[in-house]
Amino acid sequence: MDTDTAQLHSDSSNDIFSLSDQILSDRLEFIEEIGFGNWGSVWLCRPKPATTPEGVVKPLGQKLAVKLVHRSKTSTTAARVRSLWNEMKIVRSFKSDPHPSIIPFHSFIITPSYALITMTYLPTLVPVEVEESKAREWFRFLLSGVEFLHKRGVVHNDIKPANILLSHKNIPVLVDFGFAEKYDTASDTAFHSNLSYGTPEYLSPERARGLPHDTRKSDVWSLGVTFFEILMGRTPFENSDGEQFNSNEDLEKYWSRTLRGKWVGKWEFSKGMEKLLQRMIAPNADLRCTAMQAIADSYWKDSLAKSSLHSAFLCSFFSFSNVPLLTVPFFFLL
Numbered sequence: 442m443d444t445d446t447a448q449l450h451s452d453s454s455n456d457i458f459s460l461s462d463q464i465l466s467d468r469l470e471f472i473e474e475i476g477f478g479n480w481g482s483v484w485l486c487r488p489k490p491a492t493t494p495e496g497v498v499k500p501l502g503q504k505l506a507v508k509l510v511h512r513s514k515t516s517t518t519a520a521r522v523r524s525l526w527n528e529m530k531i532v533r534s535f536k537s538d539p540h541p542s543i544i545p546f547h548s549f550i551i552t553p554s555y556a557l558i559t560m561t562y563l564p565t566l567v568p569v570e571v572e573e574s575k576a577r578e579w580f581r582f583l584l585s586g587v588e589f590l591h592k593r594g595v596v597h598n599d600i601k602p603a604n605i606l607l608s609h610k611n612i613p614v615l616v617d618f619g620f621a622e623k624y625d626t627a628s629d630t631a632f633h634s635n636l637s638y639g640t641p642e643y644l645s646p647e648r649a650r651g652l653p654h655d656t657r658k659s660d661v662w663s664l665g666v667t668f669f670e671i672l673m674g675r676t677p678f679e680n681s682d683g684e685q686f687n688s689n690e691d692l693e694k695y696w697s698r699t700l701r702g703k704w705v706g707k708w709e710f711s712k713g714m715e716k717l718l719q720r721m722i723a724p725n726a727d728l729r730c731t732a733m734q735a736i737a738d739s740y741w742k743d744s745l746a747k748s749s750l751h752s753a754f755l756c757s758f759f760s761f762s763n764v765p766l767l768t769v770p771f772f773f774l775l
Contacts, residue, residue: 459552482509508557595624604616713740
């Protein structure tokens with residue numbers, strides 16, 4: 442038994458499973474690949490009909506998203522499986538206390554050929570170039586979600602529009618915790634890092650250069666850049682002419698703009714939103730707000746007076762907390 446499988450067997454849980462390849466094939470239909478990267482791929486799947494011992498045929502279950510890594514004996518593959526398992530451990534720690542803007546995971550499955558995570562399938566990517574009056578409700582949810590993570594010692598490390606999906610209730614949901622880290626909040630070094638990784642256009646100046654930094658502040662930077670892009674269709678440091686940053690030279694030009702903290706091009710949103718984003722995208726991390734401080738910003742008090750955001754937020758939160766987005770049929774994992 443290899444190390445990964447042994448670790449799973451030592452974890453007695455109802456959401457961790459070691460199956461044969463055949464049983465996985467019998468239980469799950471892989472419909473199409475919907476995402477991929479160096480780490481593996483994401484598939485749209487659906488549980489297959491199954492017959493109980495009594496001869497009752499269970500119908501097809503609801504669609505799932507499945508993050509999958511192929512297993513082999515290479516060290517690279519082993520590292521990817523460990524990373525996937527770490528992602529599962531982080532997200533499943535919220536199982537008893539979920540948040541509406543954090544994707545819930547249903548199960549971790551390991552077979553001789555694959556390691557995979559099953560989760561709710563959300564087909565809609567958050568749009569960009571959205572009116573502020575519509576986007577601010579999403580921003581409130583996302584800020585609450587990031588503050589929720591930070592309070593529990595978790596940083597996402599790769600916040601961007603491509604990692605935000607919309608639920609059937611139009612709630613933004615943060616996905617892809619492949620870069621996430623969990624810290625011991627009692628440690629003196631909690632949230633401290635000098636590593637540089639993530640998506641280049643969303644890296645804070647200190648992270649882009651591999652300087653010692655508070656990873657929570659880097660999350661807030663990425664979230665602020667994400668908010669700007671949802672509103673304007675681009676980040677604050679790229680011109681509106683479809684500017685690309687494919688080479689190291691291009692990225693250095695981009696990062697030099699982030700160091701100055703001066704936005705380029707034109708933007709159209711309220712003064713209150715502009716001030717909030719300037720606090721979140723402050724190039725000096727010591728002057729950058731935390732997620733909690735962003736939630737307490739005067740912008741929300743002013744905007745709440747003009748909308749029903751507060752009641753909508755509370756109603757959606759408690760509805761989400763008590764009713765899961767998706768219940769996986771029990772036969773899928775038998």
